[in-house]
Amino acid sequence: MTQSTVTAPNAQGVSRQRSIRRLEFISRNGIWIALAALIAFNVVASNGFLSWQTLQTNLGQMSTVAICAVGMTFIIAKGGIDLSVGSQMAVAGAVSGAIITSWSGLTSVPVVGLIVVLTAAMLSAAVLGTANGFLVANLRVQPIVATLVVMITGRGLAQLMTSGRLYEITNSQVLNLGRGTILGLPTMAWVMVIVVVLATWMNRKTVFGRQVFAVGGNRIAAGLAGVPVRRVTYTVYMASAALAGLAAVLSVGVNGTVDTANLGLGYEFTVISAVVVGGTSLTGGKPRVLGTIGGVALLQLLSYTLASHNIATEISSLVQAGVILLAVASQLRRKS
Known part of the structure; x- marks a missing residue:
């Protein structure tokens, strides 16, 4: 009797621990499970999904979003949080467009010219990131x-820099960066x-990564432990803005134009979300x-799936909103 009385609660405890571990596994790997399920659905239900062109299209469309999302x-x-990513891209696009259209010697030394364009775009966007860090x-x-x-200031500056005009880009290096291929x-x-x-x-391997983790976990405790909270804040905002500048040049290369009214809009x-x-x-x-890259891939593939099955844009937006809500709910459940 004593043995059975002790064993039953133990069995219940083991079962509960297994259930908790199962839920934690799903919570940690839910993005990859959902992505695998969506890929499997497309393999079965979407014509032409298993094609090189489909892979190229989806990779191309998710690249600039992924770079900003990192x-x-x-x-x-x-x-x-940073709501100014799109404006950072617009400013970077305006600067790169001005250099490309006004510097006649840009094409004479193609590699150097491309480096100059990328550097100028990333630095100009980083200025807005510095403003974010200061505030x-x-x-x-x-x-x-x-x-x-x-965000509001940056979009206005981009519009002023181009006087609201649309710049057409003909520089082959920039266009190849956005439209070219390497190994297919x-x-x-x-x-x-x-x-x-x-x-x-x-x-994973640097002090900076551990500092970001520490500040995000508890800013006050991190400061008392000697973590340079202010410097970390400046660094993350400036680095993110620089990546937005890089994404802007890629977008310009894809579109072949600089349109500061729409470049990065809603990004x-x-x-x-990703x-x-x-x-x-x-x-x-x-x-x-x-x-994050899994999140970008999931949202991109979800958009592709809905579009390939002729689902209305309104329905597509609702589905994506539902996915985001599920992700947030999963975070809240994991914390509780």
Whole structure:
């Protein structure tokens, strides 16, 4: 009797622990499970899904979003947010467009010219990132308010720089960056891979990655422990903005034009959605770079799936909103 009385509760405890571990596994790997399920559905139900062209199209469309999302991952993991990503891209596009159209010697030394364009675009976007860092770290403005101010200001500056005109880009190096291929895959996809590899290394192997984790977990405790909270804040906002500048040049190469009224418009919401779906908590903590890429891939493939089955845009938006809500609910359940 005594043995059976003790064994039953033990069995219940073991069963509960298994259930908890199962839920934790699903919560940690839900993005990859959902992505695998969506791929399997398309293999069965979408004509032409298993084609090289489909792979190229989806990789190309997700590259610029993924590059911006990598930077946003570190901002959100630090406990911040950035609504000015699209405006950073617009300013970077305006600067790169001005250089391309006004510097006649750009094509004489193609590689150097491309480096100059990329550097100028990334630095100009980083200026807006510095403004975000100053408002958040020095003036203690709430990140959502600070970056909203920079979003409005940046878009206006981009419009002033181009006088609202549309620049047509004919530089072959920039166009190849956006439209070219390497080993059959879009060049911009290879750029995305390089950014992801570097960001993953920084997150896992460097002091900076641990500092972001510490500040996002508890900013006050991190400061008392000697973590340079202000410097970390500046770094994540500037680095994210620089990546937005890189994405802007890729977008210009794809479109062949600089349209500051539309370049990067609405990117901030897509990027934030991908980071949240990828598992990085909105309340700060561990940056999940690979999860973010999974989130970008899931949202891109979801859009492709709905479009290929002629689902109305309104329905598509509702489905994507539902996916984001499920991701946030999963985070809340994991914390509880």
